[in-house]
Amino acid sequence: MATLTDPRRRQVLLGAGAMLALPWTPEQAAAAASAAVAADWRIAFADLDQDLAPRPLTRIRGKAPADLAGTLFRNGGARFRRARGSATHWFDGDGLIRKFRIGPDGVTLSARYVDTPKRRADIAADGVISGGFGTQPGAGAHIGSPDDVNAANISVIRRGDRLWALWEAGSPFEIDPASLATTGPVTLRDDLAHMPFLAHPRFEPDGRIWSLGQVGRKAMIWQVAPSGALVAATPVDLPRASYIHDFTITARHLVIVLQPWVYGGRSFVPLSSLDWKPELGTQILILDKADLSARRLVELPAFFAFHMTSAFETEAGEIRFDICASPEPDFVTRTAVDVLAGRNTPSSEPKLSLITIPASGPARIESTGVTGEFPRTDGRGTGPHRWTVHATHQTADRPLFQAVATYDWTSATRSTFDFGPDHLVEEMVFTPRPGSTAELDGWIIGPTVNLRAGRTELHVFDARRLADGPVVSWAADVAIPAGLHGMFWRA
Secondary structure, three states: OOOOOHHHHHHHHHHHHOOOOOOOOOHHHHHHHHOOOOOOHOOOOOOOOOOOOEEOEEEEOOEEEEOOOEEEEEEEEEEOOOOOOOOOHHHHOOOOEEEEEEEEEEEEEEEEOOHHHHEEEEEEEEOOOOOOOOOOOOOOOOOOOHOOOOOOOOEEEEOEEEEEOOOOOOOOOOEOOOOEEEEEEOOOOOOHHHOOOOOOOOOOOOOOEEEEEEOOEEEEEEEEEEOOOOOOOOOOEEEOOOOOOOEOOOOOEEEEOOEEEOOOOOOHHHHHHEEEEEEOEEEEEEEEEEEEEEEEEEEEEEEEEEEEOOOEOOOOOEEEEEEEEEEOHHHHHHHHHHHHHHEEEOOOOOOOEEEOOOOOOOOEEEEEEEEOOEEEEOOOOOOOOOOOEEEEOOOOOOOOOOOOEEEEEOOOOEEEEEOOOOOOEOOOOOEOOOOOOOOOOOEEEEEEEOOOOOOOEEEEEHHHHHHHHOOOOEEEOOOHHHHHHHHEEEE
């Protein structure tokens, strides 16, 4: 029987998709939605059986901007199933670094798995025995440190002339950006080997980064130079053992959101040890960068969130940042489990929201009412920003998103491009136009999985004219599973 990973299945999907145009207008989108043969969303959660050698992408519309050159690197799980046992959570697939190289001759795509101890052990056992965020370890697992469970599958950043593939509960893994070969885990200090390092470090304008390494109610505050050298590692106590996926910074402060999803210590597998306790509310811990012992704690109503944008402070000392907030973590506990079994279980929609923390007095969170995830800003400073780029538009009949948008905080309006129900939209990133310093003057770049055509596509938008659609799009000859986070490395 043909499966979603079977090449025969892919050829059928590619053949059917070759005769169909991408729905760029509402009329075309409606026609596609009513087509007799439904697009299969499960292709975005299928396995990629092996690395991808470099191959050219086919330009399917538009023309690439003459001054756009560089590489989009992306990360995400892409191998979930093995003969003697499979992952049971979407977050536990083997990390695959995708490389979209944009140059004067077009785009080439390659992809390579991060060579982690976890992946090597699972290959040897022909089963996912190492476990993960939501997958129980199997017979024969040898887990001596967090890096034996580290899938290196969430994000990728640049440090010096190398890439770091990041998880959130173990070491970064160093990657050669040319070949995508894995050098090995990064040890920032010998006595801190295997210490957790979050997948969403925060960047200073000079390229330095801050990150966290959380173990229960303890956290290591990492400061890392642009080269990748350790500047400082400072332990701090947290008020509670909340699940932390992301945090943010201002010019003067670290801002850590402590949601009421807390570790109970019952299991080695994080998902099995987390308890949702909305009665605790949400706490926000604010640490002074110059003195990490100086802190302030504010309270907000309960919410769950994965991602937030860079924060900023007003002249009056008010801290503001955007966050994508949900009523509960049901995407993590249900949807991200069921997709690997081929089931779609809708979850509560995250809403793009603004958190405001006055210099004194109570904090507040205000929802825009707009569905949003994967929020990104211009990213070139720590001052106020006007626009947030995000994924949007969920439907009940399949997971994830089908549109990309920019939200204008000044006018409380948004500009949206909807790819239609046959596409799953991944995180898209902004890169500035060379020589420009104006906010969001440049391009929004990112992939979609074209479900009907059975292929990954790469799209480039003029960031200020998003609703006009992509200025150029390219198509691969394969569908790579939907990924999580990435970055653009300019040529």
